Amino acid sequence: MQTHLAPEYQGTADGSAAEAILRKCVHCGFCTATCPTYQLLGDELDGPRGRIYLIKQVLEGDTPTRKTQLHLDRCLTCRNCESTCPSGVAYGHLLDIGRKLVDAQVARPLGQRALRWALKEGLPSPLFAPALKLGQLVRPLLPAVLKSKVPVKQDAGHWPTRTHARQVLLLAGCVQPAMSPNINHASARVLDAAGVQCLIAPKAGCCGAVKFHLNDQDGGKAEMRANIDAWWPYVEGQAGRAGVEAILMNASGCGVTVKEYGHLLQDDPAYAAKAARISALTQDLSEWLPEISAKLRGKLTVSTTAIAFHPPCTLQHGQQLRGGVEQHLTELGFNIKVTGAEAHLCCGSAGTYSVLNPGLSYQLRERKLGHLNATIGEAPPGLIVSANIGCITHLQSGTATPVRHWIEVLDQALAKAL
Secondary structure, three states: OOOOOOOOOOOOHHHHHHHHHHOOOOOOOHHHHOOHHHHHHOOHHHOHHHHHHHHHHHHOOOOOOHHHHHHHHOOOOOOHHHHHOOOOOOHHHHHHHHHHHHHOOOOOOHHHHHHHHHHHHHOOOOOHHHHHHHHHHOHHHOOHHHHOOOOOOOOOOOOOOOOOOEEEEEOOOOOHHHHOOHHHHHHHHHHHHOOEEEEEOOOOOOOOHHHHHOOOHHHHHHHHHHHHHHHHHHHHOOOOOOOOOOEEEOOHHHHHHHOOHHHHOOOOOOOHHHHHHHHHHEEEHHHHHHHHHHHHOOOOOOOOOEEEEOOOHHHHHHOOOOOHHHHHHHHOOOEEEOOOOOOOOOOOOOOOHHHHOHHHHHHHHHHHHHHHHOOOOOOOOOEEEEOOHHHHHHHHOOOOOOEEEHHHHHHHHHHHHO
């Protein structure tokens, strides 16, 4: 795709990066066929190809409008289009640039600005956990629309106390410890049983995705730098010990972001090299499943309950990791099913999308739950599992079927065997 940058973007980092991405696009339309919002709305401008043209027009000097902003806002950033693009167009990176340029020129309505500010400042805040606890106390009294956003209080169980020569870092995250604390604890227990010790850096917090994708890119990058600083002593090694083997992510949304620290901070002379090393060390927890499975084989009491697996977009498209969870859990004896219909499509969670675009989000949720329920045949599954806190919470808000992280299933099978 030929592009002629407006003078104000020529020679800039954003302009050069966007131009390189745009020139890879051949306007084939394969992306449109796999875009959730295009499937729901049928509007070319609500598909990747149309959004690419809107961003191209802005870069070439056209003045964006509120309508331009709306079409970019409707994108889930699921990156399904990247999985189907034959030309390797880095659409997600282009969208980050496009949203930044458009938001700099188009003022949002006051209500939207207030909501987006509350989300980007509230979710990563230390006040989120006590606020959620209060919400859980009064949950029975909440209206249905709010009640669905407040998960039932969960018992996290114990954190293993054994030490091991092999060590990895976990990111506690910003919302996961409050909303579903058992995910981190289950991860630590399963890895402990496999001879690996989990560490958490106390000063590490939000991965930066919430602020970055709400177009507070500077705020998001500040959180990324803070995490790098918090992790660095563990990466370099301390008290005579070697550095950690990996930084393991049990929330695929955080994982795809941390894996991109090297890209996002590449122009920061103080952090570029460290960010690249952090990204290289980062792995999704599922990437350790081959080793974990080998260590735990024979130590599990596996239920025959039919389990439907929903692969998050951040796992299958953002990180390009497909099939690992299903394969290894099946090999361990779990009755894992994956829907044959639209397994590649987003469930509608997409970070803060379910709050900012509830209509589209809930349509996608119901569509996804319909497919998940159909995986077993006439009877719905006894359990739905996924790999990202956002998907888990969003799907649970629409079904009575329990929705868990796959690591919790392993942890439960391990506990039953003890």
